[in-house]
Amino acid sequence: MNIIIAGDGEVGFHLAKILSVENHHITIVDPHHELLKLLESQTDLVTFAGDSTSMKVLLKAGVHDCDLLISVVHDDAINLVTCMLGKKIGAKRTIARVNNTEYLTDDSKALMASLGIDAMVCPERIAAKEVLKLLNQTVATEIFDFSEGKLSLFLLRLDEDCRVLGKSLDEVAKEYPRLNFRAVAIHRNSETILPKGQDSFIYGDLAYVITKPDGIDHLLELAGKKKVEVKRVMIIGGGRIGRKTARRLEKNMQVKLIDRDKERCMSLAESLENTLVINADARDVDVLESEGIREMDAVVAVTDSNETNMFICLLAKRYGVKKVIPLVENIDFIDIAQNLGIEAIINKKLIAASYIARFTMHAEVASIKCLNGVDAEVLEFVAARNSVVTKYLIKDIPMVKDSIIGGIIRGEISYIAVGNFQIEEGDNVVVFAMPHAIKKIEQLFS
Numbered sequence: 001m002n003i004i005i006a007g008d009g010e011v012g013f014h015l016a017k018i019l020s021v022e023n024h025h026i027t028i029v030d031p032h033h034e035l036l037k038l039l040e041s042q043t044d045l046v047t048f049a050g051d052s053t054s055m056k057v058l059l060k061a062g063v064h065d066c067d068l069l070i071s072v073v074h075d076d077a078i079n080l081v082t083c084m085l086g087k088k089i090g091a092k093r094t095i096a097r098v099n100n101t102e103y104l105t106d107d108s109k110a111l112m113a114s115l116g117i118d119a120m121v122c123p124e125r126i127a128a129k130e131v132l133k134l135l136n137q138t139v140a141t142e143i144f145d146f147s148e149g150k151l152s153l154f155l156l157r158l159d160e161d162c163r164v165l166g167k168s169l170d171e172v173a174k175e176y177p178r179l180n181f182r183a184v185a186i187h188r189n190s191e192t193i194l195p196k197g198q199d200s201f202i203y204g205d206l207a208y209v210i211t212k213p214d215g216i217d218h219l220l221e222l223a224g225k226k227k228v229e230v231k232r233v234m235i236i237g238g239g240r241i242g243r244k245t246a247r248r249l250e251k252n253m254q255v256k257l258i259d260r261d262k263e264r265c266m267s268l269a270e271s272l273e274n275t276l277v278i279n280a281d282a283r284d285v286d287v288l289e290s291e292g293i294r295e296m297d298a299v300v301a302v303t304d305s306n307e308t309n310m311f312i313c314l315l316a317k318r319y320g321v322k323k324v325i326p327l328v329e330n331i332d333f334i335d336i337a338q339n340l341g342i343e344a345i346i347n348k349k350l351i352a353a354s355y356i357a358r359f360t361m362h363a364e365v366a367s368i369k370c371l372n373g374v375d376a377e378v379l380e381f382v383a384a385r386n387s388v389v390t391k392y393l394i395k396d397i398p399m400v401k402d403s404i405i406g407g408i409i410r411g412e413i414s415y416i417a418v419g420n421f422q423i424e425e426g427d428n429v430v431v432f433a434m435p436h437a438i439k440k441i442e443q444l445f446s
Contacts, residue, residue: 161224180215
């Protein structure tokens, strides 16, 4: 696929890196000359320095002959204009990143489609939803729902209370023959393992598990996890994610929001109804202590600084806070944070990539989740008529190395994948895969 990405920094570059693995032809349009020189020296990507709202720049980049134009600049207006111009010039499909959620109403989407914008993504809005899920299910470090929760992906750290430590998958299956969940991957010592029957769980593993809704309680029981109710939340940072998160939480929880920008705090105090807004610098430990960080059930740190977010969350854990969630935008920091015991992490680059990647697939894909801290993805494929996966039982499907089927959704019913299950046309099939395997997996579902 011929793809043009208009960006102004790391989001566009990270997206290009993910998509280039799948052998797409990627062209980057970015205003930063020095960054593009560095990118060209490290990759085979084609780059053009300039303003993506310039017709001359877009034509030079080849927008008249591109299959997909993606604009992920930090300015809504630039993204919208880029996509409008690109569509008129000849781009087959366009996707714009937006921060203003008023563009995401049904009426606005219809209007934008008429102007040439085929899809829009708001990473901050999705991030706020992820925070809410993690606070409602505190034992998980990452959660993603497929088909509105008919199946879910849980990431759990296995500690001394886990009841399956030292047991292989075959032993667990024999002891619990009717499990409504399935482990699809284990992250251990910075390496990702797609487990087979003889592989065992050990202390410190990060286990990726596909589960049905009625399997969650049993899953948490075997993992030795106890649900913790979150009533008091401290949010550090009043930007878009902080504001959206507070608005979602304040109806059911006691929320404190700390931000050092006085004007922003004034705006937050006016727009939030039941959130206590505090104008202070959360990097000051005395401020955090005086505002009662020790009494909080959860701390969400979403400032513009990775270091500040990680520091505050580490401090909160030391004070005994049950759940901490930092915004970590530097991909290289994620593994470090997890090794320090901060497992639940929000990353806007991965959120944007998860949404956009499905538009680059030849097979029909209902959703994709690019995972934090691990070079792998979970995809929800829709099985096409006469596709390879519909011709065999799961145990006989010629699966691609480094991929595994976790579950199937058929209408309103979900199933955990077992060897003698027959996938049918129209089924939604959840697959865990390494990036290099995805292209071949597509062929099984097309």
